[in-house]
Amino acid sequence: MEELNHAMVEDSGSIPGPRSRELFLSKERYTCDEDYPLISVDFEPNCCSMARKHFEGCIQHYIRRNDPDMKRLDGKTTNGGRYDIAAYLDLNRWPSYQDYVHACKKKHKGSALRHANKAAREGFHANIFSWPMHIPDVVEINHSKEIRCGRPMKEGYLRSVEEMGGYPEKKTFYQNPSCRLHHVVPWGVFKVEKGYKQGKIQTDEKLLAYIKFLRLGEMVLYTLILGHGDYLKYGIMYFLHFTIMRWLYLTKEQKGYLTNGIRYIMYAQYFSGNQGLRQWKHKTLFEPARLIVYD
Numbered sequence: 001m002e003e004l005n006h007a008m009v010e011d012s013g014s015i016p017g018p019r020s021r022e023l024f025l026s027k028e029r030y031t032c033d034e035d036y037p038l039i040s041v042d043f044e045p046n047c048c049s050m051a052r053k054h055f056e057g058c059i060q061h062y063i064r065r066n067d068p069d070m071k072r073l074d075g076k077t078t079n080g081g082r083y084d085i086a087a088y089l090d091l092n093r094w095p096s097y098q099d100y101v102h103a104c105k106k107k108h109k110g111s112a113l114r115h116a117n118k119a120a121r122e123g124f125h126a127n128i129f130s131w132p133m134h135i136p137d138v139v140e141i142n143h144s145k146e147i148r149c150g151r152p153m154k155e156g157y158l159r160s161v162e163e164m165g166g167y168p169e170k171k172t173f174y175q176n177p178s179c180r181l182h183h184v185v186p187w188g189v190f191k192v193e194k195g196y197k198q199g200k201i202q203t204d205e206k207l208l209a210y211i212k213f214l215r216l217g218e219m220v221l222y223t224l225i226l227g228h229g230d231y232l233k234y235g236i237m238y239f240l241h242f243t244i245m246r247w248l249y250l251t252k253e254q255k256g257y258l259t260n261g262i263r264y265i266m267y268a269q270y271f272s273g274n275q276g277l278r279q280w281k282h283k284t285l286f287e288p289a290r291l292i293v294y295d
């Protein structure tokens with residue numbers, strides 16, 4: 001069964017540093033394998049307050065990161081320098097969504113697509129959604145498995161409905177953010193269920209998985225990403241990823257408000273997580289790279 005771990009970009013204060021910082025790779029600490037491509041990403045950090053906040057948070061979270069669990073799983077020493085290699089997709093690599101799908105079919109005999117199709121056959125659908133309206137479902141997902149990727153869930157995921165913001169009081173819909181370059185889009189997989197409710201609000205659908213998709217300039221990060229333990233067997237995480245990819249390519253041509261100018265997707269570190277998670281990244285064609293950002 002496929003399982004996904006999570007990466008969380010946390011808010012943080014400003015941190016001192018040089019003008020150019022290597023995300024996910026600190027040269028002072030790691031002697032890195034120079035074979036991994038070095039990719040310069042424009043986060044457009046001076047655009048708005050949201051940009052600055054997430055830019056700093058992102059750097060702080062990843063650049064200083066030295067996760068002891070990861071070290072153990074990799075069996076590498078700190079000097080192995082493998083933990084700060086990002087997993088990324090470059091949308092310019094495939095001209096269209098069909099080309100991307102075609103390339104995925106060549107990995108592991110196309111098992112990512114087969115898994116995604118299970119969710120489609122179950123009648124699930126994926127959409128952008130209003131986070132506050134599905135907080136009870138988010139909490140259920142977060143609590144649906146005690147162990148993920150061989151590790152207990154982090155505290156942040158074990159919060160109650162009240163701690164996450166409470167039950168919805170009214171129907172809400174996702175609103176386009178004020179900055180098209182810096183924002184969060186919650187994407188979810190849903191199961192239609194007539195009469196289904198969140199608190200007193202009738203939604204007629206149940207959230208099964210989510211990805212909080214953080215856009216920073218030309219890059220998108222899969223920050224919070226999690227599926228309900230009872231439904232992972234239907235390939236919901238693959239289904240969600242492929243739906244997002246299709247949306248990105250479709251709206252690329254149409255120059256969509258949210259997606260125009262997105263070139264990269266990043267999903268935490270390439271070598272992080274257990275074997276299942278690494279396979280997931282491999283099957284969906286994430287590649288390792290050292291990312292550089294300029295501020």
Ligand SMILES: [Zn+2]
Nearest residue numbers: 047048179182
């Ligand atoms: Zn902005």
